[in-house]
Each structure stands twice: as structure tokens, then as C-alpha cells.
Amino acid sequence: MSVQERKERERAARERLIVATARELAEQQGWDAVTTRRLADRIEYSQPVLYSHFRGKREIIGAVALQGAAEMAAAVRAAALAAAGPRTRVTALARAYLDFAERNPAVYDAMFQLDGGLAFAAEDTPEPLKDAFAALLESLGEVAGDGVHPGLFTEVFWAALHGLATLTRAGRLPPAEAERRVELLVERLAMA
Amino acid sequence: MSVQERKERERAARERLIVATARELAEQQGWDAVTTRRLADRIEYSQPVLYSHFRGKREIIGAVALQGAAEMAAAVRAAALAAAGPRTRVTALARAYLDFAERNPAVYDAMFQLDGGLAFAAEDTPEPLKDAFAALLESLGEVAGDGVHPGLFTEVFWAALHGLATLTRAGRLPPAEAERRVELLVERLAMA
DNA sequence: GGTTCGATTCTAGCACCGCTAGACAATCGA
DNA sequence: TCGATTGTCTAGCGGTGCTAGAATCGAACC
Numbered sequence: 075m076s077v078q079e080r081k082e083r084e085r086a087a088r089e090r091l092i093v094a095t096a097r098e099l100a101e102q103q104g105w106d107a108v109t110t111r112r113l114a115d116r117i118e119y120s121q122p123v124l125y126s127h128f129r130g131k132r133e134i135i136g137a138v139a140l141q142g143a144a145e146m147a148a149a150v151r152a153a154a155l156a157a158a159g160p161r162t163r164v165t166a167l168a169r170a171y172l173d174f175a176e177r178n179p180a181v182y183d184a185m186f187q188l189d190g191g192l193a194f195a196a197e198d199t200p201e202p203l204k205d206a207f208a209a210l211l212e213s214l215g216e217v218a219g220d221g222v223h224p225g226l227f228t229e230v231f232w233a234a235l236h237g238l239a240t241l242t243r244a245g246r247l248p249p250a251e252a253e254r255r256v257e258l259l260v261e262r263l264a265m266a
Numbered sequence: 267m268s269v270q271e272r273k274e275r276e277r278a279a280r281e282r283l284i285v286a287t288a289r290e291l292a293e294q295q296g297w298d299a300v301t302t303r304r305l306a307d308r309i310e311y312s313q314p315v316l317y318s319h320f321r322g323k324r325e326i327i328g329a330v331a332l333q334g335a336a337e338m339a340a341a342v343r344a345a346a347l348a349a350a351g352p353r354t355r356v357t358a359l360a361r362a363y364l365d366f367a368e369r370n371p372a373v374y375d376a377m378f379q380l381d382g383g384l385a386f387a388a389e390d391t392p393e394p395l396k397d398a399f400a401a402l403l404e405s406l407g408e409v410a411g412d413g414v415h416p417g418l419f420t421e422v423f424w425a426a427l428h429g430l431a432t433l434t435r436a437g438r439l440p441p442a443e444a445e446r447r448v449e450l451l452v453e454r455l456a457m458a
Numbered sequence: 459g460g461t462t463c464g465a466t467t468c469t470a471g472c473a474c475c476g477c478t479a480g481a482c483a484a485t486c487g488a
Numbered sequence: 489t490c491g492a493t494t495g496t497c498t499a500g501c502g503g504t505g506c507t508a509g510a511a512t513c514g515a516a517c518c
Contacts, residue, residue, distance in 0.1 A: 079455050110476060120497050121479075131476065151390050184437070187379065196440045222450065229439055230430070234422070237429030244378070246386045247421055255422050258414065273465095290511065302505060312468050314507070 079216050087214035089127045093137045094147075100138070100180035105188060108134075136190030143202040146174050147209040154213040161266045163213045168235060168256050171210075175239035186236065207232070219265035227263075235260055281308050281319045283456045285329045292330070292372035297380060301327075328382030333383035334373035335394040338366050340403040346405040358450050359405045360427060374435075378428065399424070411457035419455075425449055 085125045097115045099108050110131060114121040154172035157163040175182040179207050184190055193199045207228070209258035238255060247255070249255050287308045291300050302323060319327050345362035349355040367374040368384040376382055385391050399420070406423050407416030429449060433439045439447075 087288050109474080111474085121402075121476090123500095125494070126495085140337075142369060186438070196437075197441050206303065226443060226450065229443075230426070230450050233429030233439065233447070234426035234432050234451075235429070236433055237425030237427070238422070239376075240432070241421075241428055245388075246378070246387070247314070248387050249422075249475070251418060254418060255425070258418060258422050259426075301503085313505090314469095315467070317506070318466085414497090 083172040085127075088119075088123075091248070092124060092134065093141060096134050097138045097141070097181060097184075100184070101178065105123045105135070105180060105183060116135055122131040132189055132191045135184045135188050136192050138181060139190040140200055141187075141193060142178060142185050142199075142205040145181075146171070146185075147202070147206040149174050149205075151212070154209075160213075160216045161260070161264055164231075164264045165260045166258070167210070168260055169190065169211045170233050172239055172242075172252070172256065174263075176243065179243055181226045186235055187240070214264075217266065222257075222265075229265055231259075234263070276318075280309070280311075280315075283317060284319055285333060288326050289330045289333070289373060289376075292376070293351050293370065296374060297327070301428055312366065324381055324383045327376045327380050328384050329375040329385060330373060330378065331380075331382040332392055332394045334377050335372060335392075335398040337373075338363070338372075338377075339394070339398040341366050342398075342401045343404070346401075351458075352405075352408045353452070353456060353458045355405045356423075359402070360452055363402075364431055364434075364444070368436065371435060373392070374431065376417050379432070386422060406456075409456040409458065414457075422453075423455055426455065 076163055079205065092113065096108055096113055099113065099116065103171040110121050110133075113134075114124055117123075122135070128137070149170050150167055154163045157166040194203065210232055211224060211228045214228045218224045218227035238247070238252070238259070240248060240254060284305065288300055288305055291305065291308065294331055296418045300323075302316055305326075306316055307435065309315075316326070320329070341362050346360040349358040358424050385394065402424055403416060403420045406420045409414045410419035430439070430444070430451070432446060434441060
């Protein structure tokens, strides 16, 4: 009985170790460096062990993505909570979002650039993903403006943030004026 | 003399064939299917021939990206030219951009999602890329609004379009309301 | 026209990838 | 203590991007 439970605990711990190690390796050297061999080596198990926890590499990426979604939701909510009015709340939210993307590039990639085998905008979308969107909606909905559907507005605002995040990180936009771009975006999109 | 020229022509033709074939294969089956072996097979040459034209696979992706940038610039300009006022011009531009991304997903990926080894927002940025941005700037600059730097405004608008394009295609945004999102974006961002 | 020689192309192979079958070892229940 | 079950590993498959060196071709000269 207790033996069974101990095994399950150990197994769960190992699974967390795999995800944490994959994330760490990805942040350190990029997702290309996250090979099943290297990952297995780091957790000090052989390759097939990974496949007893996950169907394959993409599912590991998906696990990192879910973890990231939860953290991002928390970060966004924390930033929004610390701000006073709707307008400053949106600015804080935008900064928090972009800050998260900049500080966790590999996790952000797992969430939005790589194929983690996750469903989006569907019934079987995992809870953390839906919640991350909900976190955006909470603050953005109140500045959608009259007659504008809050969900639709959130999608547009989110897309803009996503575009800024990815283009900036890919070197497509000069980093120097990132802050001015955020200000312009909020000023125009958010109806105070 | 003429022999040398003929050889150069043939060589240039083969290079175009490589790029066109890579693009075609990528659009048909995705970039994952574009392996050096398959590509070599399709052009009816052996693998090493590819490496006498390009340093590696990433440079082939880069070549497709440049081709795509030129086409996108043309598409955007054509759409803008056919529209009357500044506001309708911007709407037409946005639709043309998203339409290009949707109809040429592999090319769009080569331009913005994959590593084609191209420099951006720098001195050594290839001409087609600078020109594509210029095409956006031409129409977007006139709706930047008072006191807003046209370049900065273009960057923000472009980022929003890029976000919509990528999130939609990745299944992160429901395709049904794409048009409404464009309308909302233009309505808010563009100062008529 | 035959021969030489340089440019061009190919064959074969490297190290690595994601993934898996089957051998082996450790652990549990009787 | 023994047998069965569970867990883990070794070894290997077919694939990847890329390259060294062999082989072939074709242009130029005698």
C-alpha cells in the first residue's frame, strides 16, 4: 500500500525533474540543444525512461508550456493587481507579459512557437492555457470600449503583444524603443 | 568566353530551381519535409550540389524568405494603391498582409519563424527585407497620428499583424472572426 | 581527333537525431 | 526462497545535416 504510494511519489518527482531539466536546458542553450539523449543524461537515466513519462519530445515541450502558462497567468495577475486604474492596469499587464517573454524565451517558445501538441481555442484546451487567457481578459475586458466584445478585444491586444514579443526577440525590432511601442499600443487600443 | 557565360547562366538557373523546389516542397508538406536528401532528389542532383550553392539548409530558407519579402512588398503596395483614403488604404494593407501569410504559410515561416540567417533592423539587412518594411511604412506612416514617429507606429502595427497571422495559423485564435479583429485593429490604431 | 587536365558531380560516410525492441536486473507476493 | 512482475538498460533502426575523397565529365590544346 504505502510502497505503492512511495513509488508513485518518486515517479511524479522524476517527471517533474524531466520537465524542469528540459526547461533549464532550453533556457541555457536553446531548444535545439534539448535532445532526448542529453536530457536523459542530465537526469541520470537512460533515454527510454523519458518515454515512460511522455509520448515523445513534443509532449515534454507541452509540459513546459503548461508550466509557463501558469506562471505567466500569475505574473499578469500580480501586475494587474498592483495597478490602480484600468489604464495603468493595462500598461502594467503589457509590461508583465513582455517581461515574461523576454526573461523566459524558451518557455515562451514552448507555449507559442513550438509544437507542444496542445489544443488551443477548443474544448479540450488544457486548463492553464484557458486560465492564462482569462488572466488577460480580466484586465483587458474593462477597456474594450463600448460595443466591443471583450474576448475579441483581448485577442487583438494579445496578438499585438505576441507580435512585439516575437519580433523583438528575433531581432526584427530594435530593442531600444520597446517601451515606447508599449505606450503607443496601450494608448491607442485601450479605451480608458 | 561564351562557354563561361553559359555555365554561369545554367548555374544560376539551377540555383533558382533549388529555391523554387524548396519553397514548393515546404508549402506542400511543411518545412520539416524539406530535407537535403529530398530536395536533392527533386532537383535530380546529389546532395553536395546544394552545398555548392548555399552554405547549408538555413541559407536556402533565407533565399525563400527574401523571395517572399519581395512578393509581400508587391502585394501590400498593390493593395494600398487600389484603395482611396488613408483609412481604407490601411485596411486593405492589413488584409493583404494577412492574406499573404495565410496563402503562403511556408514562405511566411521562412521570413519570420525560422532561422534563415538573415539580419534584421541592421545595416546589413538585405534590400528586399528593408523594402518590405518600407512598403508598410508608406501607407502606415500617414495614419501614425500627430507627434508619433511613423517608423515606430509602423513597427507596432506590423507587430499586431504578425501576431494575428501567427496566432491564427497556429490555431491559437478562432479563424471565424479574423475579419472583425482586423477591423478593430485598424479602427483603434489608425488615426484617420 | 585524341589527350590532358581542371572543374564538376557523385558515392560513401560521419556524428547526431527521435524513438523502440528485447535483454536484463531488481523487487514484490506467495 | 522462489516465481512473476515491474522497471531499466543496451543496442539498434531509419532518419537528419553536412563533407572528404573518388570518379567523371567537358573544354582546351597539340
